[in-house]
Amino acid sequence: MKKGNNISSLQDQNQLAQAQQSLLHLQHAMQQAQTNPNTEIMSQIQQAIEKAERSLLQAEAVTDDIQAINLVRNELQRQQDTYQNLVDQNFS
Numbered sequence: 001m002k003k004g005n006n007i008s009s010l011q012d013q014n015q016l017a018q019a020q021q022s023l024l025h026l027q028h029a030m031q032q033a034q035t036n037p038n039t040e041i042m043s044q045i046q047q048a049i050e051k052a053e054r055s056l057l058q059a060e061a062v063t064d065d066i067q068a069i070n071l072v073r074n075e076l077q078r079q080q081d082t083y084q085n086l087v088d089q090n091f092s
Contacts, residue, residue, distance in 0.1 A: 012063040019055035019072045026052050026079050033083075037090040045083050052076050 026048040033041045
């Protein structure tokens with residue numbers, strides 16, 4: 001559905017909630033990796049990042065809530081930076 005369609009407001013909220021849920025899964029995986037970084041968890045994190053990116057793109061396509069999108073985008077970027085730091089520290 002396109003942005004601005006009042007009928008799609010429930011879908012807007014759902015897409016945004018899915019993006020936020022993807023971030024929660026990513027954050028959980030990051031916490032695990034910080035205590036026990038291994039290739040399996042790092043692979044799971046990479047998959048979680050990709051899923052969060054897709055969810056964010058889908059939410060951006062249907063919602064006008066720029067503030068909420070920016071919060072999700074900023075948190076995703078923070079998690080990506082943390083992931084890269086873990087890779088650099090443990091696998092370089």
